[in-house]
Amino acid sequence: MxxxxxxxxxxxxxxxxxxxxxxxxxxxxxxxxxxxxxxxxxxxxxxxxxxxxxxxxxxxxxxxxxxxxxxxxxxxxxxxxxxxxxxxxxxxxxxxxxxxxxxxxxxxxxxxxxxxxxxxxxxxxxxxxxxxxxxxxxxxxxxxxxxPNVLLVHPSVPAKTFAEFVAYLKAQGGQVNFASAGAGSMGQLNAEAFLLATGTRAVHIPYRGGSPHVTAVLANEVQFIFDNLVTFLPHIQAGKLRALAVASPTRIAQLPDVPTFAELGQPSLNQTxxxxxxxxxxxxxxxxxxxxxxxxxxxxxxxxxxxxxxxxxxxxxxxxxxxxxxxxxxxxxxxxxxxxxxxxxxx
Missing domain, CATH: 3.40.190.150 (Bordetella uptake gene, domain 1)
Structure with a gap:
């Protein structure tokens, strides 16, 4: 072949x-x-x-x-x-x-x-x-x-929408933390793509494996994460995390009020x-x-x-x-x- x-x-x-x-x-x-x-x-x-x-x-x-x-x-x-x-x-x-x-x-x-x-x-x-x-x-x-992937913030973050979060990151001048399952993981790649696309900065905190970085964002050790929706959906539905955007061809049935990145004018981030x-x-x-x-x-x-x-x-x-x-x-x-x-x- x-x-x-x-x-x-x-x-x-x-x-x-x-x-x-x-x-x-x-x-x-x-x-x-x-x-x-x-x-x-x-x-x-x-x-x-x-x-x-x-x-x-x-x-x-x-x-x-x-x-x-x-x-x-x-x-x-x-x-x-x-x-x-x-x-x-x-x-x-x-x-x-x-x-x-x-x-x-x-x-x-x-x-x-x-x-x-x-x-x-x-x-x-x-x-x-x-x-x-x-x-x-x-x-x-x-x-x-x-x-689908999802951009999530801890409820302590004042931003309620994607646009508000971008403005929040710019105002914080790179002092906000985000987590991934490890250096070079897809979670880091997706988050870095988001920062580049929006002209914002943040500090990457790598964890070893999937469970620790989930725990970190739930405990507010880090303020946001851009990772797999399947892992985080129960925490979103329980109100422990706030979803701002999903990478999906259409909105997710379980999160009908959360827009896709394409809807928000960020088609390059709309990658499943x-x-x-x-x-x-x-x-x-x-x-x-x-x-x-x-x-x-x-x-x-x-x-x-x-x-x-x-x-x-x-x-x-x-x-x-x-x-x-x-x-x-x-x-x-x-x-x-x-x-x-x-x-x-x-x-």
Whole structure:
């Protein structure tokens, strides 16, 4: 399969890399209650793929957002493909250890990764000598879901709206603190993008992992945060945090009074996070097609759509592997600009 070749200075250019050749039409699938053998992809039915269990590596500990998302898909995807999908948690180095493991695995479709912006965007932009390239070392197959991001402030902050908060930051002259789950994390990248877009300043306070930075903003150790809505929605609904804007195509049903960044004239900040599935580079095109169609079939089942929405996740749109990698490449460029301008460094 043709690769999208990004030059070594890919994050310094303002022109996104050329789009991969769009994959040919996939194999037809039909999902029934029992998922009979005739409903499986042609490669499963004729014994070529898959013929044994598939390992889905999650490069984070159990219970995190990527792990939870992956586990929503394993049973219905395995039922559709006719083989078990086994989760293998390989945490460490912000997702890099498990991601590198998959990049170096045999490209036969039996070792996959639950990819995310942490492993395939933030880490490659910030960590030197990472050991893998998010584009050249993977066949990025399909999304499992998109997660809205949200700009949140502690209730002690006097600002009640986005505009008031921008004015507040300017008046404070860089004396306001914000938290993230670590230096170079997506939380920092999103917050720094917000500061650059609004011409404001603030002090970054990195924490180690997701739970400590949640605790920090709840305790008013820091005054704001720009992170995943799924994590913070219960605290918003309980009145412990105030949402000023969401990064989402439309307003969130659970927060109907909170505008999107696009509505506020900040379309560059209106970027959702995503979780997907990828395979090692060189995986046969027919296998990539079969997996893409199977994931899309599961993602569009009414039960899965409802399950994702209940969790605050946006069901993924129909995006081909080529379009998925194009989106990733464009974000590597745009967030690469944020990393350089904000001088973001790893811990």
């Amino acid at each position: 043709p690769r999208l070749d990004i030059p070594s200075d890919r994050f310094a250019t303002s022109t996104p890399p050329s789009r991969r050749q769009v994959l040919g039409a996939g194999l037809g699938l039909a999902l029934t209650g029992a998922a009979s053998l005739s409903a499986l992809p042609a490669h499963a039915a004729d014994g070529k793929y898959p013929t044994r269990p598939i390992t889905l590596v999650v490069p984070f500990p159990p219970g995190g957002s990527v792990d939870v998302m992956a586990r929503q898909y394993t049973e219905p995807l395995g039922r559709l493909l006719g083989v078990p999908i086994v989760i293998d948690n390989k945490p460490g180095a912000g997702g890099s250890i498990g991601t590198q493991f998959v990049a170096r695995s045999k490209a036969d479709g039996y070792t996959l990764i639950a990819s995310s912006q942490s492993s395939h965007l933030a880490n490659p932009l910030v960590q030197p000598n990472l050991g893998y390239d998010p584009i050249k070392d993977f066949e990025n197959i399909a999304m499992m879901g998109r997660q 996070s995503w979780t997907g599935i990828a395979a090692p580079a060189g995986t046969p095109e027919a296998v990539v097609q079969a997996l893409h169609k199977a994931i899309r079939t599961v993602a569009t089942e009414p039960a899965m759509v409802e399950n994702l929405k209940t969790r605050g996740v946006i069901p993924p749109e129909d995006m081909s592997p080529a379009a998925f990698e194009k989106m990733m490449s464009e974000r590597l460029v745009s967030y690469g600009d944020v990393v350089r301008r904000a001088n973001i460094k790893p811990e």
